[in-house]
Amino acid sequence: MAAIILAAPVSLPQLAVADQVINDDLIVDGSTCIGTDCVNGESFSFDTLRLKENNTRINFTDTSSTASFPRTDWTLVANSSANGGGSYFAIQDDDRDRMPFLVEANAPQNALRIDDGGRLGLGTATPTTEIHSVDGDTPTLRLEQNGSSGFAPQIWDLAGNETNFFIRDASNGSRLPLRIQPGADTNALFINDDSRIGMGSANPDASLHIRDFGSNVGIRIEHAAVAEWDILVGETDGEFDIDDISTTGADFRFKTADALENNPWEFVHRVDNGLGINIATTPGGEFILSDTGDLRVTGTITSGGPTCAAGCDAVFDADYALPTMEEQAESMFAARHLPTVGPTSPDQPINLTEHMGNVLNELEKAHIFIAQLNERNKALEVELVESKQALQAELIASNAALEARLEQLEASMK
Structure with a gap:
């Protein structure tokens, strides 16, 4: 049987006396309008296929009967059929009555775009990475655990703007436990495959490795209501200081052997559980404090002198x-x-x-x-x-x- 070719646009009438069954290929040389609101003389502009009525749907009904074949039915849905419902375009899983994909009316230009390299653009027509999000104010990715699987609800946001990149705990007062300001140095924070942390170093040689070229490299430990301490390495002669910043100068200072080839000192937790302070090149200790409070000094002890309140x-x-x-x-x-x-x-x-x-x-x-x-x-x-x-x-x-x-x-x- 030969194919049927229609050489002009087809507009189906609203009233049909009977279903028409075409037992051959149907080729329309022009545009087609389907729906109860199609009119004679329909203006198609550039449309090839038009669905025109108050509920427009394209349904894909899979008639496979063998269990091993896929047979889910799908529908392309344009707008809700309910009075006051939403305006959207959606793909509906008919067998499960779900809409896994939905685009609301008035969505912005390039709200979702996949380029020829498989890159996903959110708000951009030219994504440059696998996922590229563009917004005029703090583009954000939200990770929400909604409690549907029995776990406590929790919401985290990953966001960035001209002030900082941050992680926001949206479930707990929108706290910002992690912030990175623009201009932070390369390797400002680095964790290697041994879980060692580098700050300023991509090759941490200890559990925490801090590397810097500033005036003083160190750590500040602050109790907001009590005190602040600095642990520093000075830039002049490499001394190691532990300072209460409310006082002037170093509270504790440790120095290595200097250019005069003085011997370095060691602080030793002794095998007898005492504390020893001694020159590294000599056995024993110049100063030994036992765990029972006994003190032994190999040299002399000089104090600042008494007050002589009794007269001396x-x-x-x-x-x-x-x-x-x-x-x-x-x-x-x-x-x-x-x-x-x-x-x-x-x-x-x-x-x-x-x-x-x-x-x-x-x-x-x-x-x-x-x-x-x-x-x-x-x-x-x-x-x-x-x-x-x-x-x-x-x-x-x-x-x-x-x-x-x-x-x-x-x-x-x-």
């Missing part, structure tokens, strides 16, 4: 109120400690510098008392030489008593 060397001044030996003894025995030294109690902290100054003050008093006793002894020796033989025994006994008293005093001073 002022005992030798003419206006110093030096007590008599009797007053000193009475005060000492009543207080059960040396007056200017103060009590010494077990397991109580002690200010070694002040304590030593006060001990030396008491020791100088004792030497003054010894000198006084020595003068008395000299006087007694003169009296013994000049005294009569009858009094010699008594003087000797008196001297012995004085010597015993002196020994007792010296013993109590030790």
Whole structure:
């Protein structure tokens, strides 16, 4: 049977007496209008096929009956059929009553475009990457977990503008946990395949590797309500500083061996659980603090000196109120400690510098008392030489008593 060729546009009448079945190919040489609102003399302009009525649909009904063949029915839908419904173009999955693809009326130019390289443009006719989004104010990608699978709802936004690129936690007050400003250096943040983090370095050699050429390379640790500390490497001589920024200068400073070839120092957590500070080239420690609080220093200890509130060397001044030996003894025995030294109690902290100054003050008093006793002894020796033989025994006994008293005093001073 030969094909039927229509040489003029076809406009189907609104009323048909019966279905027309064409048992051969249908070729229309012109344009075709299908629908109840097509009119005789329809103006097609450049349209080849027109659907014209108040509900326009193109349905694809798959009649496959074998289970292994695909057989989903699809419909191209133009606008909702409901009063007050939406204006859109959609592809509908008829078997599941879903519209996986829908374009609303008044969508902007190039709202969705796929170029000849498979690149997806959102708001652009010339996508330059696999997904290219263009907008006049903060183009954004939203990732929303809606709770439909039983997990808690959560919304994240990836966005960027002239101020920064950021990740926004839209479910929690639109907080911005990550922000990158325009102009940030290459490798400002880099994570390698060993999970090492580089800041300014694409080859991190430690868990956190910071590399910079600024005046001071470091880390600031800030408690917003309490304090701020800096950990820095200085640009001048490479010293390592730990600073409380509320104070001037470095609170802790560590330096390597300098141009004078001085030996570097080591801070060591010792096998005996103590802290050791020593020159790297020498065994043992110049300074060792044990885990029980014992301190050992191989050299001398020099402090800033006592305040000398008790007088220190002022005992030798003419206006110093030096007590008599009797007053000193009475005060000492009543207080059960040396007056200017103060009590010494077990397991109580002690200010070694002040304590030593006060001990030396008491020791100088004792030497003054010894000198006084020595003068008395000299006087007694003169009296013994000049005294009569009858009094010699008594003087000797008196001297012995004085010597015993002196020994007792010296013993109590030790």
